[in-house]
Amino acid sequence: MASTTNFLIALLVVVVMVAGPAMASEHWVGDDQGWKLDFNYTKWAATKEFHVGDKLIFKYKKDVHNVIRADQEAFQNCKPSSDVTPLTSGNDLINLTSPGKKWYICGIGQHCVKGVKLAINVLEAESGSPAPSPSGPAPSSASWISPNGKFVASIVAAFAMFVVIMS
Template sequence: MSSAFLIAIVVIVAAAVAPTLATEHVVGDGAGWTVGGPNYADWARGHDFRVGDTLRFSYTIGLHNVLEVSRADAEGCTSSDPAAFPYMTGNDSVSLTSPGEKWYICDLGDHCLKGMKLGITVSAPPPSAVTVPSAVGEVSCGWMHLLMAAYCYWMNMIM
Protein backbone atom coordinates (compact mmCIF):
# COMPACT_ATOMS: atom_id res chain seq x y z
CA MET A 1 0.00 0.00 0.00
CA SER A 2 1.44 3.39 -0.92
CA SER A 3 2.05 6.04 1.70
CA ALA A 4 -0.12 8.45 -0.32
CA PHE A 5 -3.07 6.08 -0.01
CA LEU A 6 -2.53 5.62 3.74
CA ILE A 7 -2.32 9.37 4.32
CA ALA A 8 -5.50 9.88 2.30
CA ILE A 9 -7.28 7.30 4.51
CA VAL A 10 -6.03 9.03 7.69
CA VAL A 11 -7.30 12.39 6.40
CA ILE A 12 -10.70 10.89 5.61
CA VAL A 13 -11.03 9.26 9.03
CA ALA A 14 -9.84 12.40 10.86
CA ALA A 15 -12.27 14.61 9.01
CA ALA A 16 -15.14 12.21 9.57
CA VAL A 17 -14.48 12.08 13.31
CA ALA A 18 -13.89 15.83 13.82
CA PRO A 19 -17.53 16.91 13.51
CA THR A 20 -18.57 14.30 16.07
CA LEU A 21 -16.21 15.66 18.71
CA ALA A 22 -18.72 18.26 19.94
CA THR A 23 -19.97 17.32 23.38
CA GLU A 24 -23.25 17.83 25.15
CA HIS A 25 -22.58 18.56 28.83
CA VAL A 26 -25.57 17.78 31.05
CA VAL A 27 -25.23 20.38 33.80
CA GLY A 28 -25.14 18.64 37.17
CA ASP A 29 -25.14 15.24 35.47
CA GLY A 30 -27.95 13.09 36.96
CA ALA A 31 -28.88 15.69 39.61
CA GLY A 32 -29.61 18.30 36.96
CA TRP A 33 -30.05 22.03 37.54
CA THR A 34 -31.63 22.38 40.97
CA VAL A 35 -31.39 23.91 44.44
CA GLY A 36 -29.36 21.58 46.61
CA GLY A 37 -27.85 19.96 43.53
CA PRO A 38 -24.15 19.46 43.06
CA ASN A 39 -21.60 22.18 43.62
CA TYR A 40 -21.65 23.52 40.05
CA ALA A 41 -18.13 24.96 40.32
CA ASP A 42 -16.82 21.49 41.20
CA TRP A 43 -18.92 19.96 38.43
CA ALA A 44 -17.49 22.41 35.86
CA ARG A 45 -13.89 21.60 36.85
CA GLY A 46 -14.48 18.04 35.66
CA HIS A 47 -15.32 19.11 32.10
CA ASP A 48 -13.54 20.50 29.04
CA PHE A 49 -15.83 23.03 27.35
CA ARG A 50 -15.13 23.90 23.72
CA VAL A 51 -16.76 26.06 21.07
CA GLY A 52 -19.32 23.84 19.34
CA ASP A 53 -20.31 22.03 22.54
CA THR A 54 -23.68 22.48 24.22
CA LEU A 55 -24.82 22.75 27.81
CA ARG A 56 -28.03 20.91 28.69
CA PHE A 57 -29.90 22.34 31.69
CA SER A 58 -32.56 19.90 32.96
CA TYR A 59 -34.99 21.04 35.65
CA THR A 60 -38.67 21.15 36.57
CA ILE A 61 -40.52 23.76 34.47
CA GLY A 62 -41.71 26.67 36.59
CA LEU A 63 -39.38 25.91 39.50
CA HIS A 64 -36.16 27.10 37.86
CA ASN A 65 -34.79 28.88 34.82
CA VAL A 66 -31.42 29.63 33.22
CA LEU A 67 -30.16 33.13 32.60
CA GLU A 68 -26.81 33.94 30.97
CA VAL A 69 -25.15 36.78 32.86
CA SER A 70 -21.78 38.47 33.34
CA ARG A 71 -19.30 37.33 35.98
CA ALA A 72 -20.17 40.32 38.17
CA ASP A 73 -23.88 39.56 37.89
CA ALA A 74 -23.30 35.89 38.73
CA GLU A 75 -21.29 36.86 41.80
CA GLY A 76 -24.09 39.20 42.87
CA CYS A 77 -26.84 36.77 41.84
CA THR A 78 -28.57 39.37 39.71
CA SER A 79 -28.89 40.51 36.12
CA SER A 80 -27.96 44.03 35.09
CA ASP A 81 -29.31 43.45 31.56
CA PRO A 82 -33.02 44.34 31.47
CA ALA A 83 -33.29 42.77 27.99
CA ALA A 84 -31.92 39.38 29.15
CA PHE A 85 -34.46 36.66 28.63
CA PRO A 86 -34.16 33.42 30.59
CA TYR A 87 -34.45 29.91 29.25
CA MET A 88 -37.53 28.29 30.81
CA THR A 89 -38.28 25.01 29.00
CA GLY A 90 -36.97 22.65 31.67
CA ASN A 91 -34.67 21.06 29.09
CA ASP A 92 -32.62 23.94 27.72
CA SER A 93 -29.82 23.44 25.24
CA VAL A 94 -27.32 26.30 25.24
CA SER A 95 -24.81 26.35 22.38
CA LEU A 96 -21.28 27.43 23.21
CA THR A 97 -20.54 29.58 20.18
CA SER A 98 -17.53 31.60 21.30
CA PRO A 99 -14.51 31.14 23.57
CA GLY A 100 -14.21 32.81 26.95
CA GLU A 101 -15.96 32.88 30.31
CA LYS A 102 -19.69 32.09 30.41
CA TRP A 103 -21.89 32.50 33.47
CA TYR A 104 -25.38 31.14 34.14
CA ILE A 105 -27.75 31.56 37.08
CA CYS A 106 -31.27 30.66 38.13
CA ASP A 107 -32.79 34.06 38.90
CA LEU A 108 -35.94 32.77 40.58
CA GLY A 109 -36.21 33.48 44.29
CA ASP A 110 -32.94 32.97 46.16
CA HIS A 111 -31.90 29.96 44.04
CA CYS A 112 -28.68 31.59 42.85
CA LEU A 113 -27.73 32.45 46.44
CA LYS A 114 -28.35 28.77 47.27
CA GLY A 115 -25.82 27.66 44.65
CA MET A 116 -27.63 27.66 41.31
CA LYS A 117 -24.89 29.43 39.39
CA LEU A 118 -22.41 28.08 36.92
CA GLY A 119 -19.23 29.61 35.56
CA ILE A 120 -17.29 27.92 32.78
CA THR A 121 -14.42 28.74 30.45
CA VAL A 122 -14.95 27.79 26.83
CA SER A 123 -11.85 26.96 24.77
CA ALA A 124 -11.38 27.88 21.13
CA PRO A 125 -12.53 25.36 18.54
CA PRO A 126 -10.11 22.96 16.89
CA PRO A 127 -8.69 24.05 13.52
CA SER A 128 -11.35 24.01 10.82
CA ALA A 129 -9.13 22.83 8.02
CA VAL A 130 -6.92 19.85 7.43
CA THR A 131 -3.60 20.73 5.82
CA VAL A 132 -2.31 17.90 3.69
CA PRO A 133 1.39 17.88 2.80
CA SER A 134 2.20 17.02 -0.77
CA ALA A 135 5.13 16.85 -3.16
CA VAL A 136 4.27 20.28 -4.63
CA GLY A 137 3.43 22.23 -1.47
CA GLU A 138 0.46 22.08 0.86
CA VAL A 139 -3.15 21.67 -0.08
CA SER A 140 -5.66 23.02 2.46
CA CYS A 141 -9.15 21.65 2.10
CA GLY A 142 -11.86 22.24 4.71
CA TRP A 143 -12.42 19.22 6.95
CA MET A 144 -16.08 19.32 6.07
CA HIS A 145 -14.97 18.47 2.57
CA LEU A 146 -13.13 15.37 3.65
CA LEU A 147 -13.23 13.48 0.41
CA MET A 148 -12.09 16.54 -1.47
CA ALA A 149 -9.02 16.79 0.77
CA ALA A 150 -8.06 13.22 -0.02
CA TYR A 151 -8.66 13.85 -3.72
CA CYS A 152 -6.53 17.04 -3.65
CA TYR A 153 -3.72 15.18 -1.94
CA TRP A 154 -3.88 12.26 -4.37
CA MET A 155 -3.90 14.58 -7.40
CA ASN A 156 -0.87 16.48 -6.12
CA MET A 157 0.99 13.20 -5.60
CA ILE A 158 0.50 11.98 -9.16
CA MET A 159 1.14 15.32 -10.86
Protein backbone atom coordinates in the same frame (compact mmCIF):
# COMPACT_ATOMS: atom_id res chain seq x y z
CA MET B 1 -15.85 -8.96 -3.55
CA ALA B 2 -15.26 -9.81 0.12
CA SER B 3 -11.94 -7.96 0.13
CA THR B 4 -13.64 -4.83 -1.29
CA THR B 5 -16.28 -5.03 1.45
CA ASN B 6 -13.60 -5.53 4.10
CA PHE B 7 -11.65 -2.55 2.74
CA LEU B 8 -14.74 -0.30 2.81
CA ILE B 9 -15.59 -1.38 6.35
CA ALA B 10 -12.01 -0.81 7.50
CA LEU B 11 -12.07 2.63 5.84
CA LEU B 12 -15.32 3.44 7.67
CA VAL B 13 -13.70 2.44 10.97
CA VAL B 14 -10.74 4.74 10.34
CA VAL B 15 -13.00 7.66 9.36
CA VAL B 16 -15.18 7.21 12.46
CA MET B 17 -12.16 6.92 14.74
CA VAL B 18 -10.57 10.07 13.29
CA ALA B 19 -13.80 12.10 13.14
CA GLY B 20 -15.15 10.94 16.50
CA PRO B 21 -12.74 12.92 18.72
CA ALA B 22 -13.29 16.06 16.65
CA MET B 23 -17.04 16.07 17.25
CA ALA B 24 -18.59 18.66 19.51
CA SER B 25 -19.64 17.52 22.97
CA GLU B 26 -22.94 17.87 24.77
CA HIS B 27 -22.53 18.76 28.43
CA TRP B 28 -25.56 17.94 30.56
CA VAL B 29 -25.17 20.53 33.29
CA GLY B 30 -25.02 18.67 36.60
CA ASP B 31 -24.88 15.35 34.72
CA ASP B 32 -27.73 13.12 35.99
CA GLN B 33 -28.56 15.61 38.79
CA GLY B 34 -29.50 18.41 36.40
CA TRP B 35 -29.99 22.08 37.31
CA LYS B 36 -31.16 22.13 40.92
CA LEU B 37 -30.53 23.23 44.48
CA ASP B 38 -27.93 21.46 46.62
CA PHE B 39 -25.42 20.72 43.86
CA ASN B 40 -21.86 22.06 43.46
CA TYR B 41 -21.67 23.41 39.88
CA THR B 42 -18.18 24.81 40.46
CA LYS B 43 -16.90 21.33 41.24
CA TRP B 44 -18.86 19.86 38.31
CA ALA B 45 -17.42 22.40 35.82
CA ALA B 46 -13.88 21.78 37.09
CA THR B 47 -14.11 18.20 35.75
CA LYS B 48 -15.10 19.31 32.23
CA GLU B 49 -13.45 20.98 29.25
CA PHE B 50 -15.67 23.24 27.16
CA HIS B 51 -14.92 24.18 23.54
CA VAL B 52 -16.52 26.39 20.91
CA GLY B 53 -19.07 24.16 19.15
CA ASP B 54 -20.02 22.29 22.33
CA LYS B 55 -23.52 22.49 23.78
CA LEU B 56 -24.76 22.99 27.34
CA ILE B 57 -28.03 21.28 28.20
CA PHE B 58 -29.85 22.45 31.32
CA LYS B 59 -32.42 19.92 32.58
CA TYR B 60 -34.78 20.93 35.39
CA LYS B 61 -38.41 20.95 36.44
CA LYS B 62 -40.21 23.61 34.43
CA ASP B 63 -41.47 26.53 36.56
CA VAL B 64 -39.17 25.49 39.45
CA HIS B 65 -35.93 26.86 37.91
CA ASN B 66 -34.80 28.85 34.90
CA VAL B 67 -31.51 29.69 33.18
CA ILE B 68 -30.29 33.23 32.69
CA ARG B 69 -27.16 34.16 30.76
CA ALA B 70 -25.27 36.60 32.93
CA ASP B 71 -22.15 38.72 32.92
CA GLN B 72 -19.55 38.42 35.68
CA GLU B 73 -21.14 41.12 37.85
CA ALA B 74 -24.64 39.64 37.61
CA PHE B 75 -23.16 36.22 38.38
CA GLN B 76 -21.27 37.43 41.46
CA ASN B 77 -24.21 39.46 42.80
CA CYS B 78 -26.95 37.04 41.71
CA LYS B 79 -28.79 39.94 40.13
CA PRO B 80 -29.64 39.37 36.47
CA SER B 81 -29.93 42.27 34.09
CA SER B 82 -33.53 43.32 33.44
CA ASP B 83 -33.02 43.10 29.66
CA VAL B 84 -32.19 39.36 29.67
CA THR B 85 -34.96 36.88 28.92
CA PRO B 86 -34.68 33.70 31.00
CA LEU B 87 -34.81 30.27 29.42
CA THR B 88 -37.70 28.37 30.97
CA SER B 89 -38.38 25.16 29.03
CA GLY B 90 -36.84 22.77 31.56
CA ASN B 91 -34.71 21.41 28.72
CA ASP B 92 -32.65 24.39 27.59
CA LEU B 93 -29.87 24.05 25.04
CA ILE B 94 -27.12 26.66 24.73
CA ASN B 95 -24.63 26.51 21.88
CA LEU B 96 -21.15 27.67 22.89
CA THR B 97 -20.29 29.84 19.90
CA SER B 98 -17.35 31.89 21.18
CA PRO B 99 -14.38 31.38 23.51
CA GLY B 100 -14.09 33.02 26.92
CA LYS B 101 -15.80 33.10 30.29
CA LYS B 102 -19.54 32.34 30.37
CA TRP B 103 -21.88 32.69 33.34
CA TYR B 104 -25.36 31.26 33.96
CA ILE B 105 -27.65 31.69 36.94
CA CYS B 106 -31.09 30.62 38.12
CA GLY B 107 -33.29 33.68 38.59
CA ILE B 108 -35.97 32.02 40.74
CA GLY B 109 -36.12 33.25 44.34
CA GLN B 110 -32.79 32.87 46.12
CA HIS B 111 -31.64 29.89 44.02
CA CYS B 112 -28.58 31.69 42.65
CA VAL B 113 -27.49 32.76 46.15
CA LYS B 114 -27.93 29.11 47.20
CA GLY B 115 -25.55 27.94 44.45
CA VAL B 116 -27.65 27.34 41.35
CA LYS B 117 -25.15 29.13 39.13
CA LEU B 118 -22.49 28.05 36.68
CA ALA B 119 -19.28 29.71 35.48
CA ILE B 120 -17.27 28.09 32.69
CA ASN B 121 -14.35 28.94 30.44
CA VAL B 122 -14.93 28.08 26.79
CA LEU B 123 -11.79 27.22 24.83
CA GLU B 124 -11.23 27.54 21.08
CA ALA B 125 -12.72 24.75 19.00
CA GLU B 126 -10.69 21.56 18.86
CA SER B 127 -8.88 21.23 15.54
CA GLY B 128 -11.10 19.57 13.00
CA SER B 129 -14.28 20.46 14.90
CA PRO B 130 -17.26 21.39 12.80
CA ALA B 131 -18.32 25.02 12.81
CA PRO B 132 -20.78 25.70 15.63
CA SER B 133 -24.41 25.89 14.67
CA PRO B 134 -26.29 29.08 15.50
CA SER B 135 -28.36 29.21 18.67
CA GLY B 136 -31.81 27.88 18.13
CA PRO B 137 -34.82 27.00 20.20
CA ALA B 138 -34.39 24.60 23.08
CA PRO B 139 -35.16 20.98 22.35
CA SER B 140 -38.60 19.80 23.34
CA SER B 141 -38.97 18.31 26.80
CA ALA B 142 -39.92 15.01 25.12
CA SER B 143 -36.30 14.54 23.97
CA TRP B 144 -35.01 13.61 27.43
CA ILE B 145 -32.34 11.28 26.15
CA SER B 146 -29.94 12.59 23.53
CA PRO B 147 -27.01 10.39 22.54
CA ASN B 148 -23.53 11.80 22.80
CA GLY B 149 -21.88 11.92 19.37
CA LYS B 150 -18.61 10.40 20.62
CA PHE B 151 -20.47 7.48 22.19
CA VAL B 152 -22.38 6.77 18.98
CA ALA B 153 -19.15 6.97 16.96
CA SER B 154 -17.51 4.50 19.34
CA ILE B 155 -20.39 2.04 18.98
CA VAL B 156 -20.27 2.31 15.18
CA ALA B 157 -16.49 1.75 15.23
CA ALA B 158 -16.82 -1.29 17.51
CA PHE B 159 -19.53 -2.78 15.30
CA ALA B 160 -17.47 -2.20 12.15
CA MET B 161 -14.45 -3.87 13.76
CA PHE B 162 -16.66 -6.84 14.70
CA VAL B 163 -17.86 -7.16 11.10
CA VAL B 164 -14.27 -7.00 9.79
CA ILE B 165 -13.10 -9.67 12.24
CA MET B 166 -16.06 -11.96 11.51
CA SER B 167 -15.61 -11.69 7.70
